[in-house]
Amino acid sequence: xxxxxxxxxxxxxxxxxxxxxxxxxxxxxxxxxxxxxxxxxxxxxxxxxxxxxxxxxxxxxxxxxxxxxxxxxxxxxxxxxxxxxxxxxxxxxxxxxxxxxxxxxxxxxxxxxxxxxxxxxxxxxxxxxxxxxxxxxxxxxxxxxxxxxxxxxxxxxxxxxxxxxxxxxxxxxxxxxxxxxxxxxxxxxxxxxxxxxxxxxxxxxxxxxxxxxxxxxxxxxxxxxxxxxxxxxxxxxxxxxxxxxxxxxxxxxxxxxxxxxxxxxxxxxxxxxxxxxxxxxxxxxxxxxxxxxxxxxxx
Numbered sequence: 001x002x003x004x005x006x007x008x009x010x011x012x013x014x015x016x017x018x019x020x021x022x023x024x025x026x027x028x029x030x031x032x033x034x035x036x037x038x039x040x041x042x043x044x045x046x047x048x049x050x051x052x053x054x055x056x057x058x059x060x061x062x063x064x065x066x067x068x069x070x071x072x073x074x075x076x077x078x079x080x081x082x083x084x085x086x087x088x089x090x091x092x093x094x095x096x097x098x099x100x101x102x103x104x105x106x107x108x109x110x111x112x113x114x115x116x117x118x119x120x121x122x123x124x125x126x127x128x129x130x131x132x133x134x135x136x137x138x139x140x141x142x143x144x145x146x147x148x149x150x151x152x153x154x155x156x157x158x159x160x161x162x163x164x165x166x167x168x169x170x171x172x173x174x175x176x177x178x179x180x181x182x183x184x185x186x187x188x189x190x191x192x193x194x195x196x197x198x199x200x201x202x203x204x205x206x207x208x209x210x211x212x213x214x215x216x217x218x219x220x221x222x223x224x225x226x227x228x229x230x231x232x233x234x235x236x237x238x239x240x241x242x243x244x245x246x247x248x249x250x251x252x253x254x255x256x257x258x259x260x261x262x263x264x265x266x267x268x269x270x271x272x273x274x275x276x277x278x279x280x281x282x283x284x285x286x287x288x289x290x291x292x293x294x295x296x297x298x299x
Contacts, residue, residue, distance in 0.1 A: 157178075
């Protein structure tokens with residue numbers, strides 16, 4: 001009984017923080033529903049009417065980020081005043097991205113719309129939260145409309161596959177995805193790379209097994225649960241924008257990317273890999289990430 005109790009206790013510790021985050025996310029949606037009902041708010045979820053609710057949510061997550069991960073955000077000056085596409089590395093849990101959204105709104109009162117995997121929209125009870133925070137499926141038309149309206153749009157080309165099967169080596173798992181580059185060309189906007197230091201040390205996935213990989217590829221659903229939640233240091237770095245080049249046509253871009261030239265989609269991947277190489281110990285070390293909580297200087 002003692003052995004079983006200790007084992008169950010250890011398992012609970014490994015999963016309790018990810019479960020707590022999930023609880024807070026659902027609690028946030030409940031608070032939004034209360035705000036909507038009490039204020040009889042019927043306005044567009046992206047309108048300024050919701051800014052007070054967004055500020056409250058952002059303040060909560062920013063406090064959580066400061067306490068649990070000593071969160072820092074660097075390079076905000078690299079964000080354009082107008083529209084642009086933010087491209088980032090996807091951790092096992094994109095909690096770092098939630099921290100970024102919160103601090104960006106508190107600092108700049110700016111909403112960054114987020115492209116999410118289709119399975120996110122199948123989760124029950126989160127519809128209002130997704131709408132108010134600007135989470136969208138990310139079709140080409142939706143992204144172009146958002147950019148035309150002056151919004152920042154963020155996307156992780158690796159998506160759920162990168163979340164599940166990347167590891168402490170911080171390997172990008174983009175495959176042949178370069179739709180974001182096509183949208184950037186069509187909208188004539190820059191691409192901005194972004195990366196969070198130690199995101200894999202905070203939350204991890206179990207080592208890849210062929211069964212789980214095949215299960216994901218056949219269902220596109222994340223069956224492997226994340227674990228961890230250690231209070232390691234998180235620093236998000238926003239890199240320099242990759243500007244739109246009006247001299248490159250879509251056909252030339254696709255051809256040159258296929259040939260491996262450093263243009264837009266390939267260049268973006270290179271830019272994020274450069275951020276990882278500059279700011280991340282590889283392979284990642286949990287102990288070093290914990291000690292960095294006491295290091296006041298970023299790389």
